[in-house]
Amino acid sequence: MRKYILWAALVLTACNSGNKQPAATDAAENKPVVAAPVFSADSAYASIEKQVAFGPRIPGTKAQTACATWLISSLRPLADTVYVQRVNVNADGKNLPCINIIASFNPSEKRRILLLTHWDTRPVADKDAFDKKKPFDGADDGGSGTAVLLEVARHLKAKKPGYGIDILFTDVEDYGEDYCMGTQYWARTPHVPGYTASYGILLDMVGARNARFYMEGTSQQYAAAQMKLFWEVAHQSGFSEYFRYETPGNGPSYIEDDHTYVNNILKVPTFDIIATRPSGELMEHHHTTNDNIAVIDRQTLTAVGQPLLGLLYGEPFKY
Template identity: 45%
Template sequence: MKLFRNTFAVTAFLAGTALLSCGSSPKNQTQAEETTAETSEVQVPAFNADSAFAYVKAQTDFGPRVPNTAAHRACGDYLAGQLEKFGAKVYNQQTDLMAYDGTLLKARNIIGAYNPDSKKRVMLCAHWDCRPYADQDEAANHKKPIDGANDGASGVGVLLEIARQLQQQAPTIGVDIIFFDAEDYGTPDFYEGQHKPDTWCLGSQYWGRIPHVPDYKARFGILLDMVGGKNATFMYEGYSKRTANNAMKKIWNMAEKLGYGNYFIKKDGGEVTDDHIYVNLFRQIPCVDIIHYDMQSDTGFNPTWHTLDDTIDNIDKGTLQAVGQTVMGVIYNEK
């Protein structure tokens, strides 16, 4: 994922589109009780931030989940196993994807489908791989992989907790949880070779062209990226606003209703190159990117972004709670 404040061309077919990207740069309240959270319309299960935090830590305990590593393979098995344990119909998309420098990445998209026969569907997604480069850190660390606690694992952790809740109380619609791979293997600034387009979000590009089931459709998607940072704020991401405005407003209104308006700010943030773009481009599914946008940062992202400081110590349960409960409020209110 990469965030930019200025205009750049993402690809030939996106030429002229200004984007902030997740590969390069754009209060705390824990409810651990297994009780019921109320909205004005339906009863929604209570999101458990302690549980989500444990799922984040479980991923980081494998080490950096960089494609072609043992940690990546082991964590992929763990994620697929957890979705199966939580009652999902699990699909594994295993394929070779070409990185910016010609490296073949042994990639794996992992999908868990709930109520797979329903035509009324919402998709929830996050990327599960790690950036192989701490290229926003000091120069000596640029070629070291990051733990990716926030940038990757936080969104996956939230979705695993949602999967656990879906097994216990099914919503009226079908839900697909998708863990995209090879999102964060985009071209680093230090690379001296030819800079090609579309080197970020390789897993979602593959899934967009070849979904896990033929002619896959969903009402809308919600992408979670960097949703565990301390003092996080989520603003209207530009591409989401243009292509998924109705779903975006639904999410931010739900957050306000649940008391999380200090996290979900109803103001325009940056524009990000992230998996939601390819979900929309290739599947025509409006997809909202919930991503931490920091107006005070030079990059637009959390200070730990693409640095060795992106560790479990910098994950905040209050932020996980705000995001998880909001997303659950949305999907359980779909009819």
């Protein structure tokens, strides 16, 4: 996942318009708490362990093939339809196998929400202090978002809401300096011709201990209202400690992630739930060998997964 952050001192008119960020105590005022299925952090944690057990899910490796097979076989009993895009994409001058997997629920419904995450891992731990050429597990970066959305899919199987949901597990997101290649392919060639959704939610690095989620700049630019709605549900659900209304650092940080291309190519407003430090920098284990199962925290998985269920089974279009 992510790569570099562009800083800007400008205020985003799409979100702020000169207005003060809402206080955490004000955001959920007079809003009912939504009854939603209970998110199982244990189940999500086990899904991360399963992914890590395959080894680094690097494009072109046996681990990529094995993990893709497991994801597809896990989703087929849950979703109404599972689409698999097997293509080759170019990243860093290499022709790489890419396996995008899309689980569709209520496919005939016109009103839809897109959920997405990447499931691949970066080939090398280029930010590691000692092992910059060593592959790493990607328990958080790739594994955590995948696990949360697998758990969401299990609930959608048991009870589908009255609208459509598509879960996109995208590949070749984090190969080198050419990012999000699987998402770029999908955005140009979606699984259904003419595909669109009311909005999208990207999960990336959502499982680590001490994670905090700030309002990222590109998300504010394209999907400010939808992101604010999610933050409100998170606060209603008791997770205000994790979800901050502030922008990180001295101004909005712009993270090049899968949502960048869904917004710019497919024109579906999409926001990114991604853990950063208050400065806007990514977590310390990002692209290091420390991104292993030891960084994963069940409370963080719940802090993301429970509000997501609350939103999907609540009023997801009231923004």
